[in-house]
Amino acid sequence: MKLSVNIDHIATIREQRKEGSPSPIFGALLAEKAGANGITAHLREDRRHTNDEDIYLLKKMVKRLNLEMALTKEIKKIALDVVPAQVTLVPEKRQELTTECGLAVFGNEELYKESIEEFHKKGIEVSLFIEPEKNEIDAAKKINADIIEFHTGTYANAFLKDDKKAIKIEITKLNEMITYANQKGLRVHIGHGLDLNNIVPFMGNNLIEEASIGHSIIADTIYEGIETAVNKMRKKIL
Ligand code: PXP
Numbered sequence: 001m002k003l004s005v006n007i008d009h010i011a012t013i014r015e016q017r018k019e020g021s022p023s024p025i026f027g028a029l030l031a032e033k034a035g036a037n038g039i040t041a042h043l044r045e046d047r048r049h050t051n052d053e054d055i056y057l058l059k060k061m062v063k064r065l066n067l068e069m070a071l072t073k074e075i076k077k078i079a080l081d082v083v084p085a086q087v088t089l090v091p092e093k094r095q096e097l098t099t100e101c102g103l104a105v106f107g108n109e110e111l112y113k114e115s116i117e118e119f120h121k122k123g124i125e126v127s128l129f130i131e132p133e134k135n136e137i138d139a140a141k142k143i144n145a146d147i148i149e150f151h152t153g154t155y156a157n158a159f160l161k162d163d164k165k166a167i168k169i170e171i172t173k174l175n176e177m178i179t180y181a182n183q184k185g186l187r188v189h190i191g192h193g194l195d196l197n198n199i200v201p202f203m204g205n206n207l208i209e210e211a212s213i214g215h216s217i218i219a220d221t222i223y224e225g226i227e228t229a230v231n232k233m234r235k236k237i238l
Helices: 008-017 024-033 052-061 073-082 109-121 134-142 153-160 164-183 215-224 226-236
Strands: 002-006 038-042 065-069 086-089 125-130 147-151 187-191 208-213
Touching (some): 002 226, 008 024, 008 038, 008 215, 024 038, 024 052, 024 226, 038 052, 052 073, 065 073, 086 147, 109 125, 134 147, 147 164, 153 164, 208 215
Parallel strands (some): 002 038, 038 065, 065 086, 125 147, 147 187, 187 208
């Protein structure tokens, strides 16, 4: 399983002082050096962490940039100008602390279809962040998404509460939907709330192409440095 490291939280700390440090770009380069296969950054409408300049610099400096974004006119224009290797479309709410759920692709296919075509014309791969549900997978396939990223937040919350019954239900659901999506020819990523402990049930599942992880790695970075934190996860999900 590949690892894309989300560096938004480095920018979150920078924004506390707005004095340029710590640098999400430097963090991204160190994460790559430690074995990250890709770097993810979310350009939010309110620019609460990563900003436009970061995205342009990341595109220049990292090997594979995944730009997480809501499909708004403004952010889409930037994405088409930056041309990252991949965009991941997510729902976005102003008040949320972090992305709270997957996109409602089912029933809104027309909303995404045309933009996916525009991204494809520029050679940008498109990932849709969705709940592990059959109708969402079918809808993503119908509109030619390349990748789907399953929202693992519900699973991670069950893990936090040590709710064994819910953990089992969520793992079963995720595994079934990973297989289903794979059979449909979609590449599968997972992300949200994943850490060194709750990733364990997915280790060795070669149907998962990539895990997208931010918070836990940047939290571990405070204690042990970004290279060690990235390297530990990299070795775990080999
Ligand atoms: N994937 C997506 C689509 C996300 O929105 C986020 C959060 O920014 C992540 C992965 C990473 O989640 P976390 O920071 O909890 O590891």
